Amino acid sequence: MKTSSDPLVSASRPPPAERGVRAPRWRRLRRDPVTLAGLCAILLIALAAALAPWVTPFDPDDTNPEIALQPPSLSHPLGTDLYGRDQLSRVVAAARIDLLVPLCATAIAFAIGASVGAVGGYVGGWADQVVMRIVDAVMAFPAFVLAMGITAALGNTVANVVTAIAVTQLPGYLRLVRAEMLRVREMEYAEAARTVGNPTWRIVFVHLLPNCLPPVIVQASLAMGFALLTMAALSFIGLGIAPPASEWGAMTAEGADQMVSGEWWLFLFPGLAIVVTVLAFNLIGDGLRDMLDPRMRGVR
Amino acid sequence: MGFLLRRVVLVVPTLFGVTVISFCLTYLLPGNPALVKAGPLATPEYIRETERQMGLDRPWPVQYARYIGGLLRGDLGESASTGRPVLDDFVQRLPATLELTFASLVVALAAGIPLGIVSAVHRNSPIDHIGRVIGVAGVAMPSFWTGLLLIFVFFYKLGIAPAPLGRLGAGIAPPIHITGLYVLDSLLTANRTALVSSLRQLALPAVTLGISVMAPLTRMVRATMLEILQSDYILAARAAGLPAHRIVYGDALRNALIPTVTMLGIVFGFLMAGNAVVESVFAWPGIGNYAVTALMTKDSGPIQSFVLFVAVMYVLVNLAVDLVYGLIDPRIRFG
Numbered sequence: 001m002k003t004s005s006d007p008l009v010s011a012s013r014p015p016p017a018e019r020g021v022r023a024p025r026w027r028r029l030r031r032d033p034v035t036l037a038g039l040c041a042i043l044l045i046a047l048a049a050a051l052a053p054w055v056t057p058f059d060p061d062d063t064n065p066e067i068a069l070q071p072p073s074l075s076h077p078l079g080t081d082l083y084g085r086d087q088l089s090r091v092v093a094a095a096r097i098d099l100l101v102p103l104c105a106t107a108i109a110f111a112i113g114a115s116v117g118a119v120g121g122y123v124g125g126w127a128d129q130v131v132m133r134i135v136d137a138v139m140a141f142p143a144f145v146l147a148m149g150i151t152a153a154l155g156n157t158v159a160n161v162v163t164a165i166a167v168t169q170l171p172g173y174l175r176l177v178r179a180e181m182l183r184v185r186e187m188e189y190a191e192a193a194r195t196v197g198n199p200t201w202r203i204v205f206v207h208l209l210p211n212c213l214p215p216v217i218v219q220a221s222l223a224m225g226f227a228l229l230t231m232a233a234l235s236f237i238g239l240g241i242a243p244p245a246s247e248w249g250a251m252t253a254e255g256a257d258q259m260v261s262g263e264w265w266l267f268l269f270p271g272l273a274i275v276v277t278v279l280a281f282n283l284i285g286d287g288l289r290d291m292l293d294p295r296m297r298g299v300r
Numbered sequence: 301m302g303f304l305l306r307r308v309v310l311v312v313p314t315l316f317g318v319t320v321i322s323f324c325l326t327y328l329l330p331g332n333p334a335l336v337k338a339g340p341l342a343t344p345e346y347i348r349e350t351e352r353q354m355g356l357d358r359p360w361p362v363q364y365a366r367y368i369g370g371l372l373r374g375d376l377g378e379s380a381s382t383g384r385p386v387l388d389d390f391v392q393r394l395p396a397t398l399e400l401t402f403a404s405l406v407v408a409l410a411a412g413i414p415l416g417i418v419s420a421v422h423r424n425s426p427i428d429h430i431g432r433v434i435g436v437a438g439v440a441m442p443s444f445w446t447g448l449l450l451i452f453v454f455f456y457k458l459g460i461a462p463a464p465l466g467r468l469g470a471g472i473a474p475p476i477h478i479t480g481l482y483v484l485d486s487l488l489t490a491n492r493t494a495l496v497s498s499l500r501q502l503a504l505p506a507v508t509l510g511i512s513v514m515a516p517l518t519r520m521v522r523a524t525m526l527e528i529l530q531s532d533y534i535l536a537a538r539a540a541g542l543p544a545h546r547i548v549y550g551d552a553l554r555n556a557l558i559p560t561v562t563m564l565g566i567v568f569g570f571l572m573a574g575n576a577v578v579e580s581v582f583a584w585p586g587i588g589n590y591a592v593t594a595l596m597t598k599d600s601g602p603i604q605s606f607v608l609f610v611a612v613m614y615v616l617v618n619l620a621v622d623l624v625y626g627l628i629d630p631r632i633r634f635g
Contacts (some may be wrong), residue, residue, distance in 0.1 A: 085426045137317025144573035146321075149607035152595060153325045206557045229442050233577050236444045249442070254447055256581070264452055271445030280441040 003188050031035035041280035049095035056089035056112025069263050079265035082258060087251075087265065091273050094246035098277065101158065105165035112166075113173030118209045120174075121181025122200070132178075135171040143168040147230050151239045161240040165227050172223070173216055179211035214292040219257055222290050225281035232274050248274045307622050310541050314615055322608040323367050326600070327356070341524075346540050376608075377601040381594065386605045390587055395480025396467055396585030400509065400579065401571050403483075403502050407510030408517055408567065413560070415514075416521025420529065421548055429523070435515040443574050445507040454504060459481040464582045469497040505582040513570045520563050525557040566620040572610045 032038065048055060058108035064084035072079045077086040120128035138146070150164035184190060185208060193207045232249030234240045248270040253264030328581070349355050355366055370377075376386035419431040447464075454461035462469050467482055475486040475494040483502065487495035492515035528534060529552055537547050575588035584587070 058412070069526070084421055107498055131319060133313065136314060137321055140314050140615050141319050141321070141607070142569035142573040145576070145607050145610045148576065149322075149592075149604055150324045152600065152603045169447055225440065231335070232442050232445060236442070237577060238595055249444075252442075252448070254442075259448065259452055260455070262456065267448050267452075271442060274442050274445065275440050278442075279436065282436065282440060 009073070027221065030158070032287055032290070034283055035290075038280040038283030039286065041276065042252035042284065045095055045277055048092050048101060050091045050100050052096055056086075056092050058089045058246045059091035060085065060089040061244075062086075068088060069258070071263075072265050078269045079263070081266055082255070087269060090246040090251065091248070091269055094248050094251065094270070095273070095277075097158070097241060097245065098228060098231070098248050098273070101162055101231050102165070102224050105162045105231075106169060106220050106223055106225050108162070109166040109169035109223075110173055110216070114177045114209065114213070114216060115205075117174040118181050118204050118212065121178035122185050122204045122208065128178075131174070135174055138167065139171045139175055141168075143226075144230055144233060147234060148237075148239065156239060156287065158241060161231055162235060164234075169223050172219060176216050176219060177209070177212050180215065181208060184208050184211050199298030218285060218289045218292055222282060222285035223283070225278040228274065228278055228281070301487050304623055305627050307619065307626070310614060311619050314614065316609070318611045318615060319368060320364070322581065322604060322611070325347045325362050325607065326604045327363060327367070335484065356560075358514060362591075371608075376605040379594065379602050380599045381597045387603050388611065389590060389602065393587045393590050395482075396584060397575055397579070397588060398504065399467075399481040399483060400505055400584060400586060401568075401575065403506035404509035404513070404571055405567070407506050408514045412514040412517035412524055413521050413557075416518040417525055417548070417553065420522045420525035423526065426558075431518060435518055438511050438515040441511070442577075443508055443512045444577045444581050446511055447505065447578055450504045450508055451581075459507065461504050462497070464504060466496065466583050466585055467498055467501050469501065477591070505578050505584055507575050508581070509571055512574055513567045516565060517563055519621045520560055521556060523553060524559050525552065528555050546604075558625070558629055561628070562621060565614075565621040566618045567616045576606070 052060075062085060066084065067076070067080050068084040069083055070076055070080045070084075076086050076088065078091060080086055081090070099300065104226035116131060117203055140151075147161075147168050148163040150167055151160050154160040154163065160186070168285075181204075188207055190203065193203045198207070232247070232252070235247050238254045241250050251270035252267050252274075254270070255263070255270065259265045338551075348357075355363060358366075374387050376390070379386050379389055380386070382389055392421075415431045415434070417426040420591050422428055450465045451461070455464060456556070468474060472493060474484060475491045476499075478485045478488055482494060486498060529548075534547060534552055537551060538544075539620035572588075575586060576592055577588070579586045579589035580592040587606055587609070591603050594602035594606075
């Protein structure tokens with residue numbers, strides 16, 4: 001195999017076997033520039049989101065009709081919108097909600113899915129069967145369509161968008177953890193934990209669950225990008241985050257109205273922010289998969 | 301035969317679960333339909349009366365049975381904004397959605413499969429890298445943004461594409477109704493004007509949706525192709541001195557396409573979900589656009605019917621995919 005400096009190639013190539021397993025994870029990360037780039041991008045976006053009130057050049061909600069619809073310039077690098085608001089400030093301010101919603105949804109789905117799946121896989125019984133039938137039914141819906149139905153039924157709030165996305169993600173984690181649990185509960189160390197007389201909850205959550213998590217963590221990091229796309233699309237069609245607040249999907253929708261008259265910067269940049277963030281999440285996910293889940297190595 | 305029958309029977313509990321969830325979304329959640337119907341000024345007595353008329357005071361199982369009964373008779377409720385039964389609106393708009401879905405599937409397959417093959421055959425070549433970049437970027441781009449970008453470049457800047465407003469250019473009469481798919485109908489009736497116009501209108505939305513589902517297809521074809529190219533029977537074919545193109549495009553490709561069939565179910569789900577967004581970007585008069593328009597007027601009938609309809613379609617398409625897979629790959633049937 002010829003060696004290549006192309007980052008995309010080295011990302012997919014598993015590290016040399018004799019060192020790969022033992023090398024500390026950060027060192028493996030250092031040899032994986034693509035994953036590292038994704039991680040840096042997310043950290044940068046998160047930092048900008050956290051410090052938004054201090055780092056944005058203008059108040060994101062400050063209107064000024066005199067400078068409405070100005071193309072990108074030195075004072076307003078991403079231009080201004082219909083109300084003369086500085087778009088750079090709005091894109092940065094929007095990072096807060098655009099990172100928080102996917103994060104909360106993924107965390108909730110992860111926590112509930114992993115615990116229910118772990119208990120169900122270990123204990124089994126009719127309750128497990130009922131849960132699995134519900135999971136089958138939820139998975140019969142395409143994720144975005146179900147999220148749309150739930151948000152429409154529950155009402156148009158940020159909390160409901162989080163709920164809707166969490167519901168669509170939950171079955172994935174639940175199934176994954178349950179399947180892992182069915183495997184590890186038969187292992188010798190599980191038997192040992194039982195023999196010593198540990199209570200069931202301790203065996204499930206302390207001894208076995210941590211060993212089920214690596215593939216789920218990979219799934220979660222890939223799900224972050226998908227959650228962001230779902231939320232952005234929901235607010236693009238008018239569900240969830242309402243216009244006065246800055247959110248990338250809603251801003252793209254607003255910008256689409258201005259495209260007719262040639263103001264291209266208003267739809268382009270918020271969408272670009274989504275692309276960069278989702279891309280970064282996916283790169284981290286792919287890198288984590290190579291790192292945490294050796295079985296998946298080289299599948300791509 | 302046992303496999304096929306088992307797979308068909310398995311659809312029944314899934315459809316039951318789907319209708320239960322859809323029922324919950326329609327009736328049990330906060331937006332009580334009786335409140336909506338009775339209006340904001342209704343007295344508590346009047347609301348209770350409306351609830352009784354609509355059967356909302358009965359136990360859940362009874363309500364669910366009535367809901368299923370209605371669905372089986374094709375009763376999807378009424379749209380408050382068009383004032384017509386939702387089913388009629390659906391039937392009228394479905395051809396537009398189907399036409400767009402098929403067209404984007406064709407785009408995704410026509411671009412994704414060759415790219416996957418070439419990437420696998422010329423592994424780590426520049427074209428493989430380009431394919432991977434397209435794949436990574438394709439899944440990161442929100443489809444509404446891709447659509448806007450294409451409109452901006454090809455309509456506003458270059459002026460090649462027609463205005464993104466529906467299925468036909470201004471002033472062009474639709475072809476005689478046969479299937480409702482304009483491209484097909486104008487072909488069947490030899491209506492050249494309508495054919496050209498409908499193809500031009502279809503191009504950008506189909507490419508937008510196609511891009512969003514191309515990446516997983518390419519990945520799948522590439523991975524299977526790589527696996528097959530390293531298998532024993534391909535080695536044997538090589539050793540026997542068969543020409544490379546016959547090995548790749550004959551034996552290897554035929555076997556690589558079989559697992560790709562299983563992807564079609566998932567791809568279809570993505571396409572149906574993407575429809576809602578892409579149709580509203582291109583003012584495409586399909587059921588997705590219908591549901592999104594209903595969102596603005598808080599008209600819950602069309603929205604929840606869309607959700608249910610898409611889920612049922614999704615279940616049935618996945619069933620069809622599994623059945624076809626069972627038929628073309630005997631290992632599944634007898635395994």
